[in-house]
Amino acid sequence: MSKVNNLLVLPRLRVQSANAISSPMTWGFPAMSAFVGMMHALERKLAAADINVSLERVGVVCHDVEAQATEGGYPRAFHLTRNPLSTYAEKKKINTDGSVTTPSFVEEGRMHLDITLIFAIDAKASDEQRQHIAQETGDIVSGMRIAGGSVMPNPRVSPDRQRPTWIALDDDSSEREKHFKRLKRRWLPGFALVLRDDRLAEHSRTLQAEDENATALDAWLDLSRLNYQCQVDSESGELRWEVRRPYPGWLVPIPVGYAAISKQFEPGSVANARDTQVPFRFVESIYSIGEWVSPHRLTSPEDLLWYVDNDLDAGLYRLNNDYIQRAQRT
Template sequence: MSALPRFTHLLVLPHVRVQNANAISSSLTHGFPSMTAFLGLMWALERKARQAGLALEFNAVGVVSHGWQEQVTEGGFVKSFRLTRNPVDKDGSTAAIVEEGRIHLDLSLVLAVHAEHWDAQTQAHDVSRIADLLAGMRVAGGSVLAPAHAIAWRQRPWLADLTGSEEDRRKSFREVCLRLLPGSALVARDDLLAARLSQLRASAPETTHLEAWLSFSRLHWRHDPQADHNKGRWVSDRRKGSGWIVPIPVGYGALGPVHAAGSVAHARDAATPFRFVESLYSLGEWIGTHRLQAPHHLLWYADSRPDDGLYRCRNDYRPAGSTADPLSA
């Protein structure tokens, strides 16, 4: 397993408003873009920054959600995506509709930046340039909206310096967490999937990893055997205080070998080796930023192991009470 890459600063791009981002994060999940989209955004932004002459490395990204509006029908228990109607074909017949899920987002991006000899004057110029570059990019397929004049001050990017002593780093990160309130950060909870699988296999040994994962996509209600039979009571498997747990895609797994560049017809890039993959799934949790104890709790980074056919997004969050060093990253 790889480790969180080195970084010297956290660049915060607060309250980025995104219109019509992709709400379908995988073939089995929806409701918020996949972390693969934000890692892709980070790499694309780094390339643009280097082309603009900025000597910076973006090595990890954190995402904090402040609000969202998924474009679905209102009313009723079952909801459907609001779809656009495509123009008719040349012969006048109705064109096929490819289902697209869209969501409006208000989110903050936290980029782990590694920079050598980054003085204050250069920082101010670079941060402003990065914000300008982001304004012209797509975020998970959505368009970045221009800052509203009334709240433009909330959308000014800023830096947190993590090059000082351990105590200085702790204070800087704590300031980041508090300034991002109210907001929820997505963190990885792979540990819960293993625990749920063990729990289910205690009564049903044939339970698969997929079934354990799907059990987190719904609420299971049952009659409480300890309740008064004259009154009755229904309880769910989501106990109060158990957290906002959601199934999420975390990368891709290979379905076959790597093909030489240009050998697969209709590939997007004929100059890059090609490989067929499928989504990898795990669990995530939305937690308030005030509960984050260290940068590696917030940040996601790439863990690519081509020999094993794995291309994963990693996050090193540990629940409260963990013995891991909170500043080991």
């Protein structure tokens, strides 16, 4: 049975110019770490407004995306902008012959999003307090950044469908299931991003059975691309090319956190660190496989909610999601 009793839902948010580059190796949707970071920032802002609640997990349902990139061919490029140069920067670019060297572009991938955010919220409140907290949360989020993008009014959806709500799930399992089914219908059409570590592990074993030198990276790359294979038609004998899909579903490569590549340094001991009051560690991105799932296939709130699952002894700072547990049971 689900242990999540309260959901705070911010439906149909329009996020303009969000970061489309989720890691050094992936693009197409912001990393889930961006939404978890936004959740922590929101919790602090609520505390500053004398609303003491705990936001424990966050889920995202994507209704629409609009990548700011070229169309019309296989090679694609981001739409880049030239920001005005400061006086100091212009002076630094003056050459000895008097000419000025224009600084190069810094590539930034941007996209517009239409998303619904779902938070697992832990607090006791009356119906009136829930309504107040939900509305206050919506007002605060409207002035925040989500994955580097600005929250804008959504002209595609009526104001009633954009109203933030605090939903208390029933303790009775059957009533809870009915309530969650009604809630899922509000998130259609759309897709929720879930974690599929199991697909990556299973495919690694499959490749290693064929080639003992195969690694998890080989499996990750194999699941990240479209693979074509030649098939012979049994009746006509003609050759045809088909897309090979080892697993059903819409699988995508995603970053899920960071792994330490150095020891932990004392606060202030590393030059140019962003925060000199906390310990510092060099890290690199870690990757896994995710799946976009239609909300009507979810059976509990845990299926789409993400949370921090660090292993400090192993130097892992990563996110987790419990969709796999339900998938393995079925």
